[in-house]
Amino acid sequence: MPALCRDCLHLFQEGPTCRACGGRRIVRHGELTELAIAHIDCDAFFASVEKRDRPELRAQPVIVGGGKRGVVSACCYLARIRGVRSAMPMFKALSLCPDAVVIRPEMAKYAAASRAIRALMEDLTPLVQPLSIDEAVLDLSGTAALHRAPPAAVLARFALRVEREVGVTVSVGLAPNRLLAKLAVERDKPRGFAVIGAAEAASVLAGEPVSVLPGVGPVLARRLNGLGFVTLGQLQGLSPREAAARLGEEGPGLAARARGEDGRPVDPNRETKSISAETTFEADLRGVAELEAPLWRLCEKLARRLKEKGFAAGGVVLKLKTASFALRTRHARLPAPSRLPDTLFAAARPLLAREADGTAFRLIGIGAQPLLPGAGADLGDLVDAEAPRRAARWEAMEKLRARFGEAAVTRGLLAKR
Known part of the structure; x- marks a missing residue:
């Protein structure tokens, strides 16, 4: 099975550690050298930028947000393990993590870091679709000859470069399409690198709750649960006709996504809606x-x-x-x-x-x-x-x-x- 050392970028076949440097940050997958769609997500971005600029905060829980009446814009992983989450009211966050260092957001600083990361992405491929200030999806199809390496190795090199040049960490999801890349990146954070291949997509997703699909919020999840669809595996077997009859107009699309199917291209010119x-x-x-x-x-x-x-x-x-x-x-x-x-x-x-x-x-x-x-x-x-x-x-x-x-x-x- 192909394996990649995320520290020295050495590609090899077997072994628990890297044969070149002895490193243990290894990613293995049968389709590792074939996949080209990546979802990049900066780890606790606002909080990471603050810790970059104030090293004395590295070992402390940090919350970026407004005053007691505001909400949490972002928080570091030390705060997350105490139950703090983005968009949580500040009073609740401070009750869960009273020793947190609270920092007012500085959007100009975060935007500058985002632009620097975006520039590094565009060094890899012109097909970069920003999703937010700290997320983007990339299509590296056909870039292996240019970079003299498969997309997986190029992405691992990119992650190291972001750490070195921007001072924050990113997680990478690699897959055959945008949906699976998004689900992959959520499986291994922070500083992660996760892969979901086409052959395993349906089996990997089968046991997941329906709420794991992007776009399935609490209201839709409750509706699906009420109809007997608790896991994605229960949606996967529906034919388009059955899905439409039981779930309405959106049913066929839901069943297809439950199987890991997604035909959306990576579009750098995606229209800004608001x-x-x-x-x-x-x-x-x-x-x-x-x-x-x-x-x-x-x-x-x-x-x-x-x-x-x-x-x-x-x-x-x-x-x-x-x-x-x-x-x-x-x-x-x-x-x-x-x-x-x-x-x-x-x-x-x-x-x-x-x-x-x-x-x-x-x-x-x-x-x-x-x-x-x-x-x-x-x-x-x-x-x-x-x-x-x-x-x-x-x-x-x-x-x-x-x-x-x-x-x-x-x-x-x-x-x-």
Whole structure:
């Protein structure tokens, strides 16, 4: 059976240790040298970047997130073994791990590390599809001649290079398709390298709960369980007709994925569907006046993200979450494509005013929908002839902030608050 030493990248056939260096970090699989679809997942990414920059925290549990009213953005594995999880309310996380070091997120720092890792991925293949700031799927088909090594060895070399050059660790899932690569990477973390081959896919998945499939959330899992489908093996034997009859329109696709089938290509040009920003308050806010300042900050953040990704907003979506966790979303179209914070704010503020009826809110967010090409943003017209000048002012403010810090230029709305 083919084996690969993840330390020295030596390929060999048998033995518990590497014949070249004696290393024990060995990955073995019958299809090891044939598979080419990889899912890369950074290990506890935000927390890992913080530990990289503050080595004194290496042996301590670290939580990256907001204050007591916020949620956990990420946590290291020392915190995870105490029960802390991403998206968990901060008060609950601190009750489970009271000795954790809590660090406010610094998205600019994480984005820089993500860009560095992305560049290393693109050295391997042009077929890199980012999934999030810390995840991507790669197709290395046909790259063996270029790299003079099979994809498995190339990926192991990549993981070592990320550790050396970026200072964080990644886990790798290798498989014949995207679904199996995603399931593989979840089987061996952190600093892992797991393989699921085509021949074994159905048998490997048969005993897994239906909730292991990406896209099968708690509601769908309960529905499937209620119909008698608890494991993927119980779905695998359904023909397309049986699956449609018992599970509806989505049934055939579910049964196929339960068998490990997935025909999605790795698409570097995958369309971005949404761009947004949100924040959770330290204490509930009620009135329009006190909600305006955080809304403005989010509009600035959204404007930056739109520019970074080359988009403009055709409309805005206001998101509010009440103290009882009820979610409200409201939408407004823009008269012309924009990525200026004052335009976004002007569209969102009336939506906010209608919702601020004395209800206590714990979260506010703003999103762009639909997304439009950035080239058409803020060109000016008869309705808003001043848009180009406002765009120039915004650019000037951003340059000052980049040079002198975020507080170099502050809008009057925030100063009053």
